[in-house]
Amino acid sequence: MSQVAASDVASSARLGRLGEILAHSSYMVGRQTRNLFREPIWIAMMLVQPMFWLLLYSQLFRRLVELPGFETDSYIDFLAPAVVIMTAFFQGTWSGMGMITDLDRGVIERFLATPARRSALVFSQVLRSGLTSVIQGVIILAVSLVLGAENGGPVGWLVIMLAGGLVSAGFAGISQGVALITRREATMIAVANFIGLPLMFFSAMLIDFDLIPRWMQWAARFNPVQWAVDAAREPVLASPDWSLVGLSMLLLAAFVVATTGFATWAFRAYQRTL
DSSP states (O other), rough: OOHHHHHHHHHHHHHHHHHHHHHHHHHHHHEEEEEEHHHHHHHHHHHHHHHHHHHHHHHTGGGGGGGGTTTSHHHHHHHHHHHHHHHHHHHHHHEEEEHHHHHHHHHHHHTTTTOOHHHHHHHHHHHHHHHHHHHHHHHHHHHHHTTOOOHHHHHHHHHHHHHHHOOOOEEEEEEEEHHHHHHHHHHHHHHHHHHHHHHHHOSSSSSSSSSSHHHHHHHHOOOOHHHHHHHHGGGGGGSSOOOHHHHHHHHHHHHHHHHHHHHHHHHHHHHTTO
């Protein structure tokens, strides 16, 4: 009985810690959201840029669907999920800039003097990036409806939103870790650019996977951006491969866990320098 009681106490303690982490993380997300609304130019940039991609690319590449190999005759249907993923990807990649701002202003050090859960300071940044990308994705898909996209119906919307949130959260973990290790804005910008463009172009974001060169197809299979594109695009195709969607989602979830672990490790390393 004593062993059972001890096990119950340990389980309750773990649940209590988890609840505390979630509560503190939600507070931090609220704080970061308020900071964002104090600088509305960033809200405009977050919306204008993906709209530019959606409107420009849908016209520039609309005749690509005439090439053999495309599984849809509507390029806007093909493109809209990719714009959601592209926006989410860049949102996550650049999210470390907020951490650097907090480090420069001594905000993180002040939070370390409070009872706030240390893991919540990192997890909230990852969570905020994912949630922001979901909101952006809803707006992008709504605009694409006006342009003639169907987006796979309600199930397609849910899958696209989940894929966007996961890929954003995954790269936010990397971005937060890099920010905590380097603590320099210039280095953060260089790393974001170094990661961003190669991973974007080593994916089938703008063209069918079967139409890119074989060596790029091989590289894309190890690219989390491609996993998100696969998951988000399949529901809008005539014959979606749901096994590919499931596998891509599992890979993205594992990616989020791994990169959040990296960010947590980087935060502990930062604490040891204080």
